[in-house]
Amino acid sequence: MAAADVHRLNLRPGFECQNICFYLNHPIQFICAAGIIVARDEQERRSILVLDDSSGACLEVVCSKNTQEVHSNTNTITSSNTNNNNMDNTTPSQPTHLTSATKKPLNITPLLPGVRAKLKGTISYFRGMFQLCLERYEMLHNMTAEVHFWDERTRFRLQVLCVPWVVTQEEVEKLRGEAEGLTAASAARIGGVGGCDVDLNADGHVVARRRKEERERERERDRERRRVEREERDCLRIEKRYEREEVVREILAKRCREKSVLVGRKQKKGKWLKRLDV
Known part of the structure; x- marks a missing residue:
């Protein structure tokens, strides 16, 4: 998403603690942005x-520091200073940063002002402004990579975000049935006794697994269908653009032919006047 689109996101009641925002009626939890880092501010945490x-x-990008790592390094350095006052290796190491969702170590040393990068992470809201909590990043080494990201961002905005998210009645009934089936299997697993408990657990597990596989196949078919539709739309758009350009080229060619005829007539008229003068 573009930074301007991130600041247009809306907050809705009931989703505050989940860090979920909305673009129209699309729930947004993770965002990806690319550009040039223009500033970097180091704070304690x-x-x-x-x-x-x-x-x-x-867009502000926030990356938390591992404060436990910092404290452990500080304690180690303090003890080293106490035992060896003349040692030179007592400088603290740089703090380790953590990802926003998985809390894994992340090295953001290359992210300095002036570099071009693609950043991905979750959304946070602080003092009336949306922020990106960094999860991972990728360095963009030239302008071509950034322009390619612009093209992907525009396609996603036009083909996904600008289209209202609609859940059909069939999908609602299907999800309701799956939820009821899982609830019944859980109740049977809890309330079963003896051999009946084992049978119900086994049957419920098999049914849930089959439904999960069916959902995966359905998602794969939907992805393939959307990919085909997207390619067809792109093909039609290219054909229309070519037709418009062909019309413009035809008009320009016609004008060139007309001007060529006028120039030829003027040249013939000039030669005729020269003959009359002679």
């Missing part, structure tokens, strides 16, 4: 980056 993606707005 976090590092704050400012990303400019040329969309008319900037």
Whole structure:
């Protein structure tokens, strides 16, 4: 998403603790942005980056520091200073950063002002502004990679975000049936006795697994269908653009022919006047 689109997200009651925002009626939990890092601020518990993606707005990127790592390094250094006052290796190491969702170590040393990068993470809301909590990143080494990301971002915005998210009645009934089936299997697993308990657990597990496989196959078919539809739309758009360009080329060619005829007539008229003068 563009930084300007991130700041247009809406908050809805009931989703505050889940860090879920909405673009129209699409729930958004993870975002991806690319641009140039224009500032970096180091604080005690976090590092704050400012990303400019040329969309008319900037986006703050937050990456938390591993404070336990910092404290352990400080304690180790203090004890080393106490035992060896003349040692030179008592400088603290740089703090380790953590990802937003998985809390895994993340090295953001390359993310300095002036570099171009693609950043991915979750959304947070702080003092009336949306922020990106960094999960992972990828360095963009040239402008071509950033332009390619712009094209992907525009396609996603037009083909997904700008289209209202609609759940059909069939899908609602299907999800309701799956929820009821899982609830019945759980109740049978809890309330069963002896051999009946084993049978019910086994049957419920098999049914749930089959339904999960069916859902996966359905999702795969939906993805394939959307991919085919997207390619067809792109093909039609290219054909229409070619037809429009062909019309423009035909008009320009016609004008060139007309001007060529006029120039030829003027040249013939000039030669005729020269003959009369002679």
